[in-house]
Amino acid sequence: MRVTANTFPNALLDQLSSLSQRQNKLQNQAATGQLVTLPEDDPVAMRRVLDMQAENSAVGQYARNIERHQELAAATYDSIKSLKSISDKAGEIAIAAGDLSAPSLPIYAKQVTELIKQAVQIANTKNRGDYLFSGTNSNLPPYVLTTDVNGVVTGVTYQGNTTEAESEIASGITISAQVPGENNSGTGARGLLADDRVGADFLNHLIDLQNHLLSGDVTSIENNDRAALQRDEDNLLYHVGQNGAIQSRLESSLSLSNQRMDSLEKMVSKEADADLTQTIVRLNQTQTAYQAALKSAGRILGSSLLDYMQ
């Protein structure tokens, strides 16, 4: 092939242009650590990365949902624990009632009244502005207490409902750490303080105990109230166990979510990240080729027949 004056410069321009493009691409890869940045770099990898990042974002949100459930479950547990201690005290009074003298009974009745008020106060606990035990009527306090002029509790009304707000902890898997205060519907989650499936009705049973103490009806306390309060105690214990189970499930779900995020991160890295060692080696090779092209061209372009003519 005949080589002309422009063959070298043109070929050099082509070579330098393609070497520059390569250097630019490799430098970008080295600086960003990414093999794929734009859709045109690798459309298939881009698609996979977008899908995985979407999943990663969803799993991250599930983890945040789980943390929110955990917070709710912890708050619920604190309330159950306090209610349990009230139940214990009430149980002690019910057991001791038979041995008490008649004049001391109203004093214990007063104590039970305070226990009822304390229990209602706990049942009306709020978390982030929502009542914990109102079901989905979370803007309403679950219990409203009515007392007579002497401060004796005459009744409690449940304002909540039996519905729990479930939210996702994984795709398609919903859970609720909420517990309704009462559920006498016969279905759904068991009520914390009252559930007719197990004969639990803590506040009303406390009211009964209060009334029986006031009236000195020790027989009813021994025959009915003790057993009723025991059912309430059992119900609270059931909820302690249930809460523990939910917390444990949330913990393991959180761990699964974190594992999934780790593995997604690895997979995204595999698709999108550049092998820095390989990139730097290639960049060096390209730079060497670029310098070699410049140097050799400099020598060739600088000399012609003119150098040897006088």
Next chain:
Amino acid sequence: MLGLFGTLSMANRSLQTQRNGTEVAGHNLANVNTPGYSRQRVAIETSITIPSDIGPQGTGADAVAIVQLRDKLLDKHIVSETSVRSAYEGRQRALEFAQAALGQAIDRQANGAEGSAAASGVGGQHGIAEDLSALFASFQSLSTNPTSSAERQVLVIKAQNLATQFNQVASRFDDLRGTLNESVSSDVDQANIALSDIAKLNDQIITAELGTDAKANDLRDVRQKRIEDLAKLVHIDTVENSNGGVDISIDGSQLVSGRNVLDTLEAYDAGGGQYLVRTLAGGTTLTLTGGTIQGTIDARDNDLVQIRSDIDNLATRLITSVNAVHANGYGLGGTTGEAFFTGTNASDIGFNQNLADDPSRIQASGVSGSVGDNTVVLQLAQLADAKQAGLGNQTFLENYGQTVSKLGQYLNGLNTQLGNQDIVEQMLLRQRDSVSGVSLDEEMTDLVKFQRAFEASARLITTVDEMLQTVVNLKR
């Protein structure tokens, strides 16, 4: 026999011939870097022989022509390949604009493992994909705390961000269509100038070559350059006539015939801002098969329309799906039946201003009066994983990923094709350079050769002069 005067005359012609050779070499040297220039050679032939007693006797040499070294077949190939390459380039440029308009990139350093900003506010990903994910994450968050005003406010911002992102992408694509139309118009103007230039050059070439065998080499070079300029814009068919003129046709419509421009091109709006090309006088719509104009039209009417329609379809499905669920819910104050998104496509999607003004109106609850109920917002959150029949049984994010990937594939394929075309064109240009390019070494050698021959011819004159002197001195 030539005799002394005949020899003197021969030496004189030889001087002229060698001088011609030097001039042509000088012309080549002067044009070593002129684009489109093809080297020239002086054609030297032995002069006529005359009979003599000792047989036919030579009378020296004459420069009979200045020949241009050009391979017409190569030229035709280059014109054709130039059109192919330019079409790719036109399409590539449009798709690169589209890639920028979509604004979807991966930035792994700015985004942490959970897709949250690890270096917030510095770079990062801000495409539709991230905004879609953020919207569904906000639905999820609200589902865990349906009465929270903070979560509702976050949802408002995320929904507004997504709507704005859709609007911006749609607007960029619309602007891009306008830019591409302007590019078609501008290219058509350039093509018309090239057509006019070619006709003028035809005129000059025909006039210069009229009644002679000599070729108007330099004018032909310039014309070839203009033909290649035109081929970059639009695929053309060329026919060279016996008088030296070149006729130009596009898609069967003859536009240049010898010295005359028969018709020119016109970019016209075929409806809906779709600029196409037709002949101005004839009104014939042209189906172009190469050149930047065709590449631009191709990208605009096929690739970009497809991407734009995918984005619109995604926005439409999102609006209808989210609104259908949201309408059944109840706000904290018991309001119901409100749309979440307004609009019908990517251009006009917006977040319902009523909800933005009062986020408590976001209808998260599925039961009137139960503010803690989250069934509706949970359904909205679960739309993220729902396969949509109108999106080819893909989720919103999968569908968007496919659109991004589709654009990437168009561009990636095109980059490869352009790379291959580069190789073809470089090979052809090298071949042409090998035939027509000026070699400094050759020209310098020629200069020396002609200079020496010139010196020798001059010496012949001196010698004959001395001989004549001798003859004249015989008389004394």
